[in-house]
Amino acid sequence: MHDPSRESGFRVNTAYPLNEDLMTRKSIILPKVYLDFSRGLLSDMDLFENDEARIRLGLNCLAADNPGRENLQAFVDFIEGLDTRSVGDTALQEMWARSHAGFYIVGPGQVMKFLRLAAEMARQRMERT
Numbered sequence: 001m002h003d004p005s006r007e008s009g010f011r012v013n014t015a016y017p018l019n020e021d022l023m024t025r026k027s028i029i030l031p032k033v034y035l036d037f038s039r040g041l042l043s044d045m046d047l048f049e050n051d052e053a054r055i056r057l058g059l060n061c062l063a064a065d066n067p068g069r070e071n072l073q074a075f076v077d078f079i080e081g082l083d084t085r086s087v088g089d090t091a092l093q094e095m096w097a098r099s100h101a102g103f104y105i106v107g108p109g110q111v112m113k114f115l116r117l118a119a120e121m122a123r124q125r126m127e128r129t
Helices: 032-039 051-064 069-084 089-098 110-128
Strands: none
Touching: 032 051, 032 069, 051 069, 051 110, 069 110, 089 110
């Protein structure tokens, strides 16, 4: 497109917004321990009385391959890393949607709240092993 304000006299228009290049937006890399945990988060909510019960099943799936502390510690480290980097709600909800979880968590701060609880329960489990 002709643009007399530019030295070359031309400007390239693309299909992507100039302020946000969707091709460069980075997704959170999901480690195996997170995917193993989320595999246990079933969609049948009637089976669970609360979030703690859902998380216990997720932690059981996480520990199935390696019942020791390694997987639990890797899971806690991943969640703490998200918290430390102050990952935003949009990125966390996108991460949750890519997981194996059978249900969605909706609302500002709710994904991180759920994951913090899961990390705390994983820490408690490590103390018992």
